Amino acid sequence: MGRITLEKVQKKFGEVEVIPPLDLTIEDGEFVVFVGPSGCGKSTLLRLIAGLEDVSGGEIRIDGAPATNLPPAKRGLAMVFQSYALYPHMSVRKNIAFPLKMANMPLEEQEKRIETAAKALNLTDYLDRRPGQLSGGQRQRVAIGRAIVREPSAFLFDEPLSNLDAALRVGMRLEISELHKKLATTMIYVTHDQVEAMTMADKIVVLRAGHIEQVGTPLELYHTPRNLFVAGFIGSPKMNLISGAPAAKHDATHIGIRPEHMDVVESGGTFVGKIGVAEHLGSDTFFHVHLDEMDEPMTVRAYGEVGLRYGDTIHLVPQADKIHRFDEQGLRIE
Amino acid sequence: MARAISPRKKIMWTALAWGFGLLIFFPILWTFLTSFKAESVAISDPPVWFFFDWTTQNYSDVLARSNYPLALMNSIIIAVGSTILGIIIAVPAAWAMAFVPGKRTKDVLLWMLSTKMLPAVGVLYPLVLIAKYFGVMDSRMLLVVVLMLINLPIIVWMLYTYFREIPGEILEAARMDGAGLKSEILYVLTPMALPGIASTILLNVILAWNEAFWTILLTTVDAAPLTKFIASFSAPEGLFYAKLSAASIMAIAPILIMGWFSQKQLVRGLTFGAVK
Numbered sequence: 001m002g003r004i005t006l007e008k009v010q011k012k013f014g015e016v017e018v019i020p021p022l023d024l025t026i027e028d029g030e031f032v033v034f035v036g037p038s039g040c041g042k043s044t045l046l047r048l049i050a051g052l053e054d055v056s057g058g059e060i061r062i063d064g065a066p067a068t069n070l071p072p073a074k075r076g077l078a079m080v081f082q083s084y085a086l087y088p089h090m091s092v093r094k095n096i097a098f099p100l101k102m103a104n105m106p107l108e109e110q111e112k113r114i115e116t117a118a119k120a121l122n123l124t125d126y127l128d129r130r131p132g133q134l135s136g137g138q139r140q141r142v143a144i145g146r147a148i149v150r151e152p153s154a155f156l157f158d159e160p161l162s163n164l165d166a167a168l169r170v171g172m173r174l175e176i177s178e179l180h181k182k183l184a185t186t187m188i189y190v191t192h193d194q195v196e197a198m199t200m201a202d203k204i205v206v207l208r209a210g211h212i213e214q215v216g217t218p219l220e221l222y223h224t225p226r227n228l229f230v231a232g233f234i235g236s237p238k239m240n241l242i243s244g245a246p247a248a249k250h251d252a253t254h255i256g257i258r259p260e261h262m263d264v265v266e267s268g269g270t271f272v273g274k275i276g277v278a279e280h281l282g283s284d285t286f287f288h289v290h291l292d293e294m295d296e297p298m299t300v301r302a303y304g305e306v307g308l309r310y311g312d313t314i315h316l317v318p319q320a321d322k323i324h325r326f327d328e329q330g331l332r333i334e
Numbered sequence: 335m336a337r338a339i340s341p342r343k344k345i346m347w348t349a350l351a352w353g354f355g356l357l358i359f360f361p362i363l364w365t366f367l368t369s370f371k372a373e374s375v376a377i378s379d380p381p382v383w384f385f386f387d388w389t390t391q392n393y394s395d396v397l398a399r400s401n402y403p404l405a406l407m408n409s410i411i412i413a414v415g416s417t418i419l420g421i422i423i424a425v426p427a428a429w430a431m432a433f434v435p436g437k438r439t440k441d442v443l444l445w446m447l448s449t450k451m452l453p454a455v456g457v458l459y460p461l462v463l464i465a466k467y468f469g470v471m472d473s474r475m476l477l478v479v480v481l482m483l484i485n486l487p488i489i490v491w492m493l494y495t496y497f498r499e500i501p502g503e504i505l506e507a508a509r510m511d512g513a514g515l516k517s518e519i520l521y522v523l524t525p526m527a528l529p530g531i532a533s534t535i536l537l538n539v540i541l542a543w544n545e546a547f548w549t550i551l552l553t554t555v556d557a558a559p560l561t562k563f564i565a566s567f568s569a570p571e572g573l574f575y576a577k578l579s580a581a582s583i584m585a586i587a588p589i590l591i592m593g594w595f596s597q598k599q600l601v602r603g604l605t606f607g608a609v610k
Contacts, residue, residue, distance in 0.1 A: 072509040085507035089525045098521075102512035146511065156510075298351050 001063045002154035002186030003028045004049060007022055009058035010197050011210075019210040021058055026162040026188060026203075028063075028086025028147070031180050033188045035197040042190045043158055045207070050156050051075050052170055061111065073102070078147035079156040082138045082163060086131040098152040108309035119146040124316060130205075137168045144179070154186035161196065173200060192235055198222070206230050228330035231256045235322075237286060237299045239324070246271075246293060252325035252333055259286065259301040261322035264308075270296065278309050289314055340420070362586075369579035376576040392580035399577075400563060402480055402584060409559035409588075412472050412497050412549070413542040416481035417535055420489045423482070425531075428493035429519060433502055443494065446487040454484075465552065474557045477549060481542045498532025502554070530598070536596050543589045560585035 004026040011019040019041045026032050034042040039059040040224060047053040049060060051072035065076050078099070090307050096117060100110045118124045121141045131139055138325045140160060145195045147155055157176070160174045177200050180187050191197055197204050197333045198218045206213040206229070208223065214226045218234075227230035230237050264287075273291040285306045322323060325333040368376050370388045396402065431439045461480065462471070470476040500523065508522045524531065546561040553562055564585050567578040 050510060051511065071514075072506075073514055079507065079510040079511065081507060083501065083503050085501070085503040087504065087508075087522060087526075089528075091588075098508070099511035102517060122389050144506075150512070295559045 002026075002152075003063050004154060004186065004188075006049070007059040009045075009048060011048055016054075017171050017210065019048070022212055024205065024209070024212065026186060028186055029184045029191065029202060031187045031202045032205060033175075033197040033201035033203070034188065034205050035062065035194055035209055036213075038192055039209075041210040042192075042207050043268075044210075046156055046158055046188060046190045050077060050079055053219045068084045074227065076153045077156055078150060078152035078154075080140070080143045080147050080160045081156065082159040084131070084143045084163075086139060086142055086146075088131055091130060092123060092134070092145075093126050095131065095142055096123075096127075096145045096149055099146060102152060113149045117149045118165060121145050126334070131205040134266070136164050137172060140164065140172060144176070146255075147182040148179070148183070152185070154188060157187065159188040159191055160189075163192075176200065180219060194314060195236055200235070205235075206233060224332065225256075225324065225331075226332050228254060228256070228326050231324055231326070231332075237301065240294075242294060242298075242299045247325075249323055250323060253328040254326040254330065256324035256326065257318045258322065259299040260328055261319045262298075262300045263301065263317045263319065264302050264306065265313055265315045265317050269317050271316040271318075273298065273316070275310055275312050275314055280305065287314060288318065365579045365582050368576055369583045371576050373574055373576045376579070392576045393584070395609050396567070396577055396580045396584065400566060401463045402563065405558055405560045405563035405585075406588065408474060408477075408553075408557055409543055409561075410561050412477045412481060412557075413539045415474070415478040416485065417489075419478060420482045420486050420538060421493075421531065421535060424486060424489040424493050425519065425524070427490050428497050429523060431490075432494050432497035432500075433505060443491065446490060448485055458551065462552070470555050472554045476552060477539045477557055477559070478549050480552065481545055484548065485541055486547065488541070489534055492537070493527070493530065493535040494525045496534070499530075500526050503519075509595075532599055536592075536599065540589055540593065542584075605608065 001045040006022065006024045007025060008021040009019065009318075010017070010021040022045075022116065034045060036042050044053060048055050051070060051074075053066070055068055058068075061065060062077075064074060068313075070095075087098065089147055090098065093114060095238045096114050097110050100113060105113075114127070117123075118127055119145060123138070123141055123145060125174050126134060126138060126142075131142065142161075143160070160176070164172060173196060176189075180200075189196075189200060201218055203215065204218055204221055207217050208229055214221060214230045221230060222236045224240075225234060228241060232241060235258055241254055241256050241259045243254045247253060271289070271293075274296050275287050276290050277286075277288040278289075279286040282305070283303075285304070285308075287300045287302065287306075287308065289300055290297050292293050298316070300314070327333055338369050367384070369392055370390065371386055371391060372391070375386045433442065442492055444528070465471045504526070505518055505522060508518045513521065544561070546565070549561045550558050550565050553559070557565075564578070564581050567574060567581045
């Protein structure tokens with residue numbers, strides 16, 4: 001079981017309020033991702049749940065039992081850190097065994113669990129090595145192994161893939177997702193990478209300056225962002241946000257159109273501009289188009305190969321039902 | 335790094351370095367030579383260097399006149415005891431200051447160090463009174479406690495610097511893995527800081543071994559360590575250079591040998607974290 005509830009949880013560092021009182025419920029077995037730009041308080045929120053930081057106010061419950069004043073060791077949660085935080089003086093086997101040793105588990109049971117975890121994570125051949133002799137990906141696997149052996153009620157991941165190179169990151173992302181499907185244990189995952197959030201999460205919590213901007217499934221956030229911040233943060237490449245006259249035509253202060261919801265036409269486009277950079281990926285082509293009515297270039301995603309290049313004039317028509325409208329406060333208009 | 339150095343320059347610098355090294359070593363060499371001379375040769379002018387009648391008479395005289403084994407045992411107990419006691423107190427203190435620093439942690443550290451600048455004689459009188467009140471003058475226990483207190487700031491400072499090198503996330507990982515404070519310090523912090531702790535112990539044993547002010551003033555016979563043993567040969571009726579030298583060599587030999595063997599560890603510990 002691993003149902004975690006936060007009630008009016010607040011965190012201050014001295015006079016500075018990094019997290020204003022917030023409420024959040026994480027259901028048992030859910031994969032929840034905290035996402036937001038750096039400094040938005042997502043890591044602090046995770047550390048509050050872990051017990052590595054003390055809350056300044058409010059209540060944390062794990063499976064209904066109050067956990068606000070429990071030390072980290074007593075919360076039954078496991079954590080994977082960005083820096084792996086392996087014990088450098090212990091072998092991989094001892095690293096993985098450490099939480100079991102702390103729980104005074106009988107040695108045979110320890111051995112059995114280590115074997116199982118090592119097999120699942122492809123670490124069997126490395127059990128007697130020190131962390132210093134492993135690659136980044138292997139170290140992160142050891143960190144995950146150390147987390148899973150004690151069968152915690154929830155896993156906490158603090159940007160676990162940030163130190164890995166791009167190719168490895170995609171692989172580990174899949175491994176973690178698969179692990180979640182297999183274990184069906186609650187996972188809370190912190191990242192600044194919205195692609196990780198979109199691909200892994202059951203539920204995404206978008207944070208800005210300690211506030212929860214929106215909570216929802218990846219597709220809810222994609223289709224109905226509640227405000228301009230979420231609209232701009234979720235989706236890659238970023239949503240084009242336009243204000244002024246083009247927005248007024250739709251009875252809104254701002255409108256947002258995702259790059260993939262913009263059609264390229266021969267002539268008579270709603271927007272007409274000159275192509276700045278054209279990125280040809282084969283499967284898609286991204287155009288960065290300079291428009292008179294916008295300061296920033298508009299990004300357009302065209303499927304397949306399109307024979308336009310730098311300096312060409314391009315005509316664009318947004319898909320009418322895919323236009324997001326926002327009022328002067330930046331809130332969504334339905 | 336490859337750099338062109340002319341052979342002449344190399345010879346010059348080597349000679350200079352050796353000359354400087356010998357200059358520092360000279361007093362110990364002279365003491366060593368004197369300890370094998372007869373008293374009359376020891377004070378002869380001009381001094382005699384190597385060609386005299388070598389004698390071990392001074393050593394047998396010193397052994398006969400005083401209780402060397404007792405002094406040696408006292409020195410060992412005081413130096414090792416005060417170091418162990420200091421480490422036991424300093425590890426948690428340095429842990430707290432390195433990993434959960436408060437607003438005043440820096441001030442506390444500096445204040446602790448500032449006590450080392452206080453003239454020791456300033457607290458002599460109150461300390462003697464306290465020791466007398468508890469009836470612990472001339473006891474090993476008193477010296478263990480006093481020397482521990484004298485060197486505690488240095489132990490805490492050294493451990494603090496070593497602990498600072500250890501990433502806090504690793505200790506947090508231990509907490510998440512279910513380790514309480516005791517397990518965290520015992521299984522994670524201490525093994526990781528072992529090179530640093532080892533050199534702190536070594537340095538502190540040397541400091542405590544060489545401590546002369548308190549050991550001479552707070553002891554008479556029973557707890558008198560080797561420092562007092564040397565001092566007892568500079569008697570008011572006149573100095574006996576040769577016997578004094580023999581006593582000195584006997585007093586410094588154990589720590590010299592220890593230093594020789596632990597040199598590598600000491601240098602490693604003192605430069606720990608300097609190059610990463």
